[in-house]
Amino acid sequence: MKKRNYNLLLGGIITGIMMVLTLTGFFYTPFDPEKMDAANKLSGISLTHIMGCDNFGRDIFSRVLKGCGTTFTVACGTVLIGTVFGTLIGAFTGYFGGLVDEVLMRIMDALFAFPSLLLALVFVSLFGSGKYHVIIALGIAFVPSFSRIVRGEYMRCRELDYVKSARLSGASHLRIMFVHILPNIFTVLLSSVMIGFNNAVLAEAGLTYLGIGVRPPDASLGEMLSSAQTYLFSAPWYALCTGGTMILMILGFSLMSEGLKKS
Amino acid sequence: MLLEVKDLNIEFHDHLIPETVVSDVDLTLSEGEILGLVGESGSGKSMTAHAIAGLLSRHDMKKTGEILFDGKNLLTCPREELRKIQGNDISVIFQEPMTSLNPVKKIGWQTGEALRLHTDLGPEEIKRKVLKMLELVELPDPELVYGQYPHELSGGMRQRVMIASAMICEPKILIADEPTTALDVTIQAQITALLKRFHETRHTAILFISHDLSLIRTLCERVIVMRQGRVVETGTAEEIFRQPKEDYTKLLIEAIPKCERGKSMREIL
Numbered sequence: 138m139k140k141r142n143y144n145l146l147l148g149g150i151i152t153g154i155m156m157v158l159t160l161t162g163f164f165y166t167p168f169d170p171e172k173m174d175a176a177n178k179l180s181g182i183s184l185t186h187i188m189g190c191d192n193f194g195r196d197i198f199s200r201v202l203k204g205c206g207t208t209f210t211v212a213c214g215t216v217l218i219g220t221v222f223g224t225l226i227g228a229f230t231g232y233f234g235g236l237v238d239e240v241l242m243r244i245m246d247a248l249f250a251f252p253s254l255l256l257a258l259v260f261v262s263l264f265g266s267g268k269y270h271v272i273i274a275l276g277i278a279f280v281p282s283f284s285r286i287v288r289g290e291y292m293r294c295r296e297l298d299y300v301k302s303a304r305l306s307g308a309s310h311l312r313i314m315f316v317h318i319l320p321n322i323f324t325v326l327l328s329s330v331m332i333g334f335n336n337a338v339l340a341e342a343g344l345t346y347l348g349i350g351v352r353p354p355d356a357s358l359g360e361m362l363s364s365a366q367t368y369l370f371s372a373p374w375y376a377l378c379t380g381g382t383m384i385l386m387i388l389g390f391s392l393m394s395e396g397l398k399k400s
Numbered sequence: 401m402l403l404e405v406k407d408l409n410i411e412f413h414d415h416l417i418p419e420t421v422v423s424d425v426d427l428t429l430s431e432g433e434i435l436g437l438v439g440e441s442g443s444g445k446s447m448t449a450h451a452i453a454g455l456l457s458r459h460d461m462k463k464t465g466e467i468l469f470d471g472k473n474l475l476t477c478p479r480e481e482l483r484k485i486q487g488n489d490i491s492v493i494f495q496e497p498m499t500s501l502n503p504v505k506k507i508g509w510q511t512g513e514a515l516r517l518h519t520d521l522g523p524e525e526i527k528r529k530v531l532k533m534l535e536l537v538e539l540p541d542p543e544l545v546y547g548q549y550p551h552e553l554s555g556g557m558r559q560r561v562m563i564a565s566a567m568i569c570e571p572k573i574l575i576a577d578e579p580t581t582a583l584d585v586t587i588q589a590q591i592t593a594l595l596k597r598f599h600e601t602r603h604t605a606i607l608f609i610s611h612d613l614s615l616i617r618t619l620c621e622r623v624i625v626m627r628q629g630r631v632v633e634t635g636t637a638e639e640i641f642r643q644p645k646e647d648y649t650k651l652l653i654e655a656i657p658k659c660e661r662g663k664s665m666r667e668i669l
Binding site for chain 2: 235297298299301302303304305306307308309312317320321323
């Protein structure tokens with residue numbers, strides 16, 4: 138009897154619920170997330186407002202739904218840029234080695250030396266803030282770590298006999314790299330994508346908290362968290378609900394990546 | 401002459417001190433011949449085979465000499481031309497059947513890879529050929545094996561799959577790099593018989609690398625003995641085994657474990 142993989146199961150359930158909420162947020166929210174209502178300013182949890190209202194009287198639940206969407210988009214975009222470019226660079230450097238490897242990896246080392254938040258900060262202050270700039274900035278900051286992981290895998294795989302026999306069948310380098318080797322490193326790539334996703338969620342929150350990320354009319358979890366800070370004692374549910382949502386989002390993905398590693 | 405290797409030298413340059421692994425190797429392989437390449441581990445026999453197959457990387461090592469196939473020097477010809485020859489005219493079977501198949505691809509896909517790259521056949525035609533080939537290497541239930549992954553097969557079956565994918569384009573030369581070392585004795589005999597049959601029916605020239613002298617003796621017509629990157633002795637299998645000229649060859653032959661009649665197990669031990 139195989140031991141059940143509770144990490145994967147629990148992570149899957151949490152992520153599933155979060156995904157449903159996020160997707161709902163794109164199409165439907167119980168209240169208009171941007172409609173202000175002076176009467177309900179900082180009102181507590183009630184049946185109409187299940188997460189209460191913020192300092193402008195906006196429904197927090199609706200804003201959380203909307204914010205999940207923004208955060209999710211940013212995280213996905215970041216990971217997508219990181220994975221695509223990271224895989225390309227990692228594949229070329231790891232497979233060919235030699236001079237290409239030396240040059241590209243030294244550039245990656247230089248990028249890697251900056252904390253990703255700092256790198257994104259520089260980028261955003263140069264090109265302006267906003268959702269898409271945050272995605273590009275964080276995406277670039279994520280490329281080095283992905284390319285390192287992929288490079289290691291390619292270096293391991295290129296010496297294996299099945300790669301040699303693929304070369305012997307007359308397959309071109311590109312075909313070997315992306316048709317023969319790539320499917321073999323999917324499991325490694327997948328768990329690093331999940332970890333990358335979590336880091337992206339946190340990094341987005343961090344950037345927005347510093348006031349250079351997603352701009353105010355766009356709700357995002359980080360932006361809500363930073364404004365909730367002011368009302369931590371007068372309206373603790375504001376910070377708790379937004380923070381809790383973010384924790385659930387990250388927890389679901391980390392549990393899933395742990396589970397995938399085990400299986 | 402199908403294949404001619406002249407003065408092959410291979411030198412590694414990936415450390416501070418260059419290391420010569422193959423020096424002044426000459427060998428010839430005519431059409432439809434089985435040539436045995438014997439030697440201890442590290443004698444350069446696999447390196448020679450890899451060089452012939454065009455598998456050595458182009459940096460970190462120096463290669464001099466000539467490997468002539470159909471009048472083309474495989475050491476210097478452009479990569480595009482080499483690629484046309486690889487898989488189509490020259491194929492290799494590796495020692496370790498556990499790692500020589502891609503773990504995430506189905507058997508059918510892997511066997512047909514050379515056809516996909518070298519011919520314009522459609523998927524249907526490729527599948528038909530692959531199934532026929534899997535049947536030729538005596539795999540039970542080719543239809544089933546076609547859709548299986550390597551981990552579902554035993555070592556012997558994987559080596560059969562390897563032979564099938566190496567032979568699918570009907571190459572002129574098959575390089576067998578210790579194809580039976582990782583298999584047990586009964587499977588060894590079956591695999592050798594299979595190679596021999598391909599040799600007889602399709603006139604494939606085989607370069608058979610092994611350190612198993614008794615196997616070489618039953619299979620090969622001509623034998624080359626290598627030691628420390630050099631050719632020690634060349635001759636027909638009979639000559640080498642009956643009257644070895646070099647001391648090293650004598651030593652190798654003496655090292656074959658013998659099962660003498662009349663001796664009990666206890667005495668041998």
